[in-house]
Amino acid sequence: MRAxxxxxxxxxxxxxxxxxxxxxxxxxxxxxxxPKSPRHVEIATAAALAKEVPVGVAxxxxxxxxxxxxxxxxxxxxxxxxxxxxxxxxxxxxxEVKARYGLPVMKAVGIATAADIPQIDRYAAVxxxxxxxxxxEKAAVLPGGNGVPFDWQLISxxxxxxxxxxxxxxxxxxxxxxxxxxxxxxxxLSSGVESSPGVKDAGLIARFMAAARGD
Numbered sequence: 001m002r003a004x005x006x007x008x009x010x011x012x013x014x015x016x017x018x019x020x021x022x023x024x025x026x027x028x029x030x031x032x033x034x035p036k037s038p039r040h041v042e043i044a045t046a047a048a049l050a051k052e053v054p055v056g057v058a059x060x061x062x063x064x065x066x067x068x069x070x071x072x073x074x075x076x077x078x079x080x081x082x083x084x085x086x087x088x089x090x091x092x093x094x095x096e097v098k099a100r101y102g103l104p105v106m107k108a109v110g111i112a113t114a115a116d117i118p119q120i121d122r123y124a125a126v127x128x129x130x131x132x133x134x135x136x137e138k139a140a141v142l143p144g145g146n147g148v149p150f151d152w153q154l155i156s157x158x159x160x161x162x163x164x165x166x167x168x169x170x171x172x173x174x175x176x177x178x179x180x181x182x183x184x185x186x187x188x189l190s191s192g193v194e195s196s197p198g199v200k201d202a203g204l205i206a207r208f209m210a211a212a213r214g215d
Contacts, residue, residue: 004185005212008165009205010062011039011190013198018052020202024209027186028058030084033066033074038198039190047077060084060106068100075101082106084131095126104128106165110135111150117158124160131188134168149174152181159183172204175212187212 009021010030021029031046032039041049050059058081061074065087074080084106085094098105107127109120112135124130134150149169166184171192178184191197193204209215 005179006186007209007212008188009193010188011198012049012200013039013041015049015052017200018049020200020205022054022057024206026057028060029053030060030062032062034064043074043077050079058082062086065089071097071101084108091122091126094123106131108133111154114154117154120160124162127162129162130160130164131167132164152178155182157183172207172211175208176214
């Protein structure tokens with residue numbers, strides 16, 4: 001049993017999904033602020049949902065190349081525990097965001113080949129956490145793993161100076177293997193527990209948590 005595995009359920013859009021994630025034992029819940037995503041939420045909605053999150057569950061805002069005006073609006077209204085930068089933000093921009101908002105920052109880093117590995121270390125120097133996922137195809141509309149895993153052997157046995165989270169194409173069926181191959185102690189997913197794009201399924205969330213923890 002892997003009881004110490006921490007799970008982030010991202011892209012929550014309603015109170016039922018927040019409750020399902022919390023009931024299943026998620027360590028983090030994520031709210032997406034990116035209009036092109038089917039999981040996008042308005043700031044007012046996220047503010048209301050954040051108040052429903054139980055104490056002890058971290059509330060994370062996912063943004064994509066957000067400017068200070070957008071981040072100001074989000075952080076002023078939503079009680080957050082972490083910012084997740086999911087675009088092409090440079091290490092310098094990551095450091096700037098961290099200093100300006102005083103919140104822990106997680107940076108998503110996309111991996112496709114071994115040539116992508118060194119950039120993880122560059123971000124590790126300025127972030128509080130890393131999110132390592134599949135590098136999106138050039139034609140992809142959305143950033144991130146887009147429900148597709150990468151070759152987990154690329155990071156097998158690797159460790160960094162900050163905590164890290166595995167993402168990209170994780171499902172009930174493959175999460176145990178992903179953890180075994182990579183040594184990840186934290187995993188993140190969104191589409192893998194949905195009945196349709198943007199619609200979370202409480203049953204799938206519970207089953208994923210059980211699979212991740214080896215219950």
